[in-house]
Amino acid sequence: MYVAFDQLPPEARVWIYQASRQLSAQEIVGVLPSLARFAEEWTSHGRSLHASAQFLHQQFLIVGLDEGVAGASGCSIDASVRFVAQLEQHLGAELLEKSRLAFLHEGAVTLLKRSELKAAVAAGTIGPETFYFDNTLATKAQLDSNWPRPAAETWLARYFGQEEKSHLPA
Template identity: 30%
Template structure:
């Protein structure tokens, strides 16, 4: 059953899918509806607490309460759903190694090679906020997803 994202425990599992571009305003509601439809049929256990959030109109975040057994088949279904969204909206969602970071109020999405050039040219610096899309729990998401480069694994590029 779908529950509010904020209601899940800190131990809930997280999957983050960063979009290669911001979702257009007219895409947001249809994407949310597709995600809800997917989540309602995703896991066999209908009592399993699942949630999602769409942040910055760029990140799709799925979460499942700790203790819910996620099979390989469930993970395959999730990836297939994401692949369908990619195709339909002509976006990239599965490349977690690209760097998402803030420039002012905007979220940027760059290949690592481009990001390194930005660092070298001082277009971004150690205080630039990056998104660690590899976090795996809601606690880590709440505390370590959006941090300065120096507090992330990207600090090795400094």
């Protein structure tokens, strides 16, 4: 069952898929019906899931699921990954590839290969206060309050000689 993303509860589970490039507004508008249809039809063991999907920053597909109603099974998670793979084909952009890191730099999302991170920190392009999109967040509450957040408050803290300052709710 489709639920508006902002109507999902804070404890709703989220999956974040990062596009390999910024998507145009036209591309996003073009896939909105597919996102709604997927959320409406997504099931787990024959039970309708209360789910939603949206794009943020023209770069990230967020799939949300209210597990208080029904949780995702392995088969339903596989179905969501197949759906994302179909979106990749339609958009001509990778969504399942996870090797790039995303930062908010001067108001725009910037992608870096992991191998480029040390050089970017050394050059001052990425600093402790540069906002980082941690796509491993698990809940809507974390997404709403800690995404993006300063790099020094994430696992990237070690690149700045700092301890990670976790502000995630327990």
